[in-house]
Structures are given as structure tokens and as C-alpha cells.
Amino acid sequence: MPPGAGDAIVIQGVSKRYGGTRDGEGILALDRLDIALADASFTVVVGPSGCGKSTLLKILAGIHAQSSGEVIIRGDVMTGPRRDIGVVMQSPVLFPWRSVIRNVLLPIDVQKLGREKYRRTAEDLLSLVKLDGYADRYPWELSGGMQQRVAIARALVNDPTLLLMDEPFGALDAMTREHMNVELQRIWLERRKTVLLITHSISEAVFLADRVLVMSARPGRIVDDIAIDLPRPRPREVMSSPAFTAYVEQIAAHFGGVGGHGE
Numbered sequence: 001m002p003p004g005a006g007d008a009i010v011i012q013g014v015s016k017r018y019g020g021t022r023d024g025e026g027i028l029a030l031d032r033l034d035i036a037l038a039d040a041s042f043t044v045v046v047g048p049s050g051c052g053k054s055t056l057l058k059i060l061a062g063i064h065a066q067s068s069g070e071v072i073i074r075g076d077v078m079t080g081p082r083r084d085i086g087v088v089m090q091s092p093v094l095f096p097w098r099s100v101i102r103n104v105l106l107p108i109d110v111q112k113l114g115r116e117k118y119r120r121t122a123e124d125l126l127s128l129v130k131l132d133g134y135a136d137r138y139p140w141e142l143s144g145g146m147q148q149r150v151a152i153a154r155a156l157v158n159d160p161t162l163l164l165m166d167e168p169f170g171a172l173d174a175m176t177r178e179h180m181n182v183e184l185q186r187i188w189l190e191r192r193k194t195v196l197l198i199t200h201s202i203s204e205a206v207f208l209a210d211r212v213l214v215m216s217a218r219p220g221r222i223v224d225d226i227a228i229d230l231p232r233p234r235p236r237e238v239m240s241s242p243a244f245t246a247y248v249e250q251i252a253a254h255f256g257g258v259g260g261h262g263e
Helices: 053-061 100-104 106-110 115-128 144-156 174-191 202-208 236-240 242-255
Strands: 007-018 027-038 042-046 068-073 085-088 162-166 194-198 211-215 222-227
Touching (some): 027 222, 115 144, 236 242
Antiparallel strands (some): 007 027, 007 068
């Protein structure tokens, strides 16, 4: 999709090649991606294992540099890690010796922005993720889903322009994962951040997304761009509707008709 005036993130001609092979050409992981993410949109990327989904996320996070092309965030060409990008990984990566609220405030401490100035923000975020009363608990006292809620609050604490999520609920059991999808939708509807989420679950993608980008096997290219026209907020029951099933089947057709996951 070509960039427009309301786009927060523009990815233009981005390719990534990893070196180290005997022929010297390396491995082409991503091939000339062109993606524009509208402000406050929720975009989900699905694709087979090894297609470059996580590579794309790491480029947007500033962890890896692209081999060619550019990433533009609110009009600025990205040249490295930025403070206005929040990241949530599959593992919440909480420090066990820090309380819940001090884990949320970790980016503030690292950036030396002043913990007391942001404490109210952190408390408000804990309320947003329904962890009121847990500020002084420690990660080992929380369930996996609760730990991931702390990770989401931490990613939002410095009011990021872009929220990147890499299989954030992949390690949770099926029932907890469904519940967390409903919770993530609620959080997004309240905060309206620009979100790019990666998943192997097609049903998760359809439930959460305004738009699903389907990637090919390596080298990763965008082979389909599907707008999800389902009313919000979406209850769990929408997953049994004919419209939802049609979207799942449309996406699954790219992977040999596997209905639940993009593998």
C-alpha cells in the first residue's frame, strides 16, 4: 500500500541479506518490502517459519539494520534504535529482583527520565492492564498472562509511536491466549497506538487486526494484504461467525489450507 498523509510508519524497499555463505551472496531474508502503517492502526503479519517476520520486527526496533531501503517514522528516516518504539516479545523478560512497578519503569530508569515523574503513568498503565494492587509484587508471584501484561505496560510507559509485538502470547496455553487477545484488543481500543504484531496463529491475526499482511517463504515478500472488516470491539464469539471463518480460510489458503496457524 502506498504511503499516505496519515501514515505513522513507512517501509520502503526494505531488504535484508545475511552473509556468510560460501558463494559470498549470503541469504536473502527479506526482499523489497513496501509497507505503510496508518497512524493508530493494528497490523498483523503472518507467514511460515523462517520467512523473515522477526527480522522485519528487529529492523523496525533498530536491533538490525536493513541491507537496502529505508524505514521512515513520522517523517524521520530511522538510523538506529529509538526511544519512541515499544517492544513486547514472546517471553516477558521481567527482572525477578524488581517489583512489578519497577519492571514497568525500567525504560524510564534506563533512559534516566526520572522515576518519580513517571510513577503515576506506570500506576495508570497497571490499572489499564488490570493489575491494580500488584505494583509491589514480584514476577514469580504472577501467572504467565499477568507477566505479559506487565511487559505490555512496560512497553507503553514512555508513550511510544510504534508498538512492536513478536508472538506475545505464543508461550501461553490456549485459554489464556484467547483471554489475552481480548485484553490486548481492549488496551488498543483505549490507547490507539500504532501496532505491528507478528504471529503464527491465523485466528489470532483475524481477531486482532485491522489488516493482515501475509508473507511468503524466504525470501520474505508480502503476498497478500487483507483488510479485516469486522466490527469492534470483537467478542470471542466472533470466531465462530461465517465472516471470521472466511477470513481465516482466505489466509490459510496461502499455507496449504492450514486453518489455525501459518506454518
